[in-house]
Amino acid sequence: MSAPRDVTRAVVQGPGTALVTGATAGIGHSFAVQLAAAGMDLVLIARDAARLESVAADLRSAHGVAVEVIVADLVDPAQCAVVEARLADRDRPVDLLVNNAGFGLKKRFLDNPVADEVAMLDVLVTAVLRLSHAALGPMTERGRGGIINVSSVAAFLPRGTYSAAKAYVNRFSEWAATEYGPQGVHVMALCPGFTKTEFHERMQVTRGEGFLWLDVDFLVREALADFAKGRVFSVPGFQYKAIVQAQKLIPTRALQGLQSLGRR
Incomplete structure (x- = not known):
């Protein structure tokens, strides 16, 4: 389950600290476990204080790493600012930022309250922008660091505002990787397909089975390996690599007809 130690060292050029948002479940939790197993100290961000402390205690016990927790809801600008301040702290550098926090909405655009749409945009886009901005300053000054932004295969498909945000x-x-790569900072977008996590349960939709549904630990292992190779995009799973390529050949109108997939 853990990422190879040399892979993680390649990501951050030595032992260091990773900050992971949405760290108590799913993809974020798997990142925390695999990075801790590779010897990285952690700063974990989530909204549920009790669950956050439980995850932190487990990781300290299992891997002997330092784990700091910050309870924050990234929809709230004041709480997001607390995480930004931690990333900007030159005395306690963060070597790897994993922007993982996120959620989706089951209903179509006009069926959702606009406040819910704005909240999703705040987490998926605004928080990614703000936290990346806070992290990039110290990272470029040190000449090393990395950011993994958890995106989605939906980014390549017409699937409403979630797709647009991703x-x-x-x-x-992609832009940040080109802009800040020469200064020693690598940025990558991780684009998962359907993954066996709590994400769909929180959307109140049925989580499926079968070849389209990826194991979360496999997904994160692949992502860390791709990051270590310097890839700008990581699309784990042969099936999703094929989908990303195939969508270039299919008319947008036909793709839009599939937007209810994964929302039932």
Whole structure:
């Protein structure tokens, strides 16, 4: 389950600290476990204080790493600012930022209250922008560091505002990789497909089975390996690599007809 130690060292150029948002479940939790197993200290961000402390205690006990916790809801600008301040702390550098926090909405655009749409945008886009901005300053000054932005295969497909938000994450990550790579900072967009986590349960939709549903630990192992190779995009799973390529050949109208997939 853990990432190879040399892979993680390649990511951060030595032992260091990773900050992971949405760290108590799913992809974020798997990142925390695999990075801790590779010897990295952690700063974990989530909204649920009790669950956050429980995860931190388990990681300290299992891997002997330092684990700091920050309870924060990234929808709230004041709470997001607390995480920004931690990333900007030159005396306690963060070597790897994993922007993982996120959620989706089951209903279509006009069926959702606009406040819910704005909250999703705040987490998927605004928080990624703010936390990346806070992290990049110290990282470029030190000449090393990395950011993994958890995007989605949906970024390549017409799937409403979630898709649009993830498309922003992809384009932002691609630009940042080119802009700050020469200064020693690598940025990558991780684009998962359907993954066996709590994500769909929180959306109140049925989590499926079968070849389209990826194991979360496999997904994160692949992501860390791709990051270590310097890739700008990571699309784990042969099935999703094929989907990303195939969508270039399919008319947008036909793709839009599949937007209810994964929302039932």
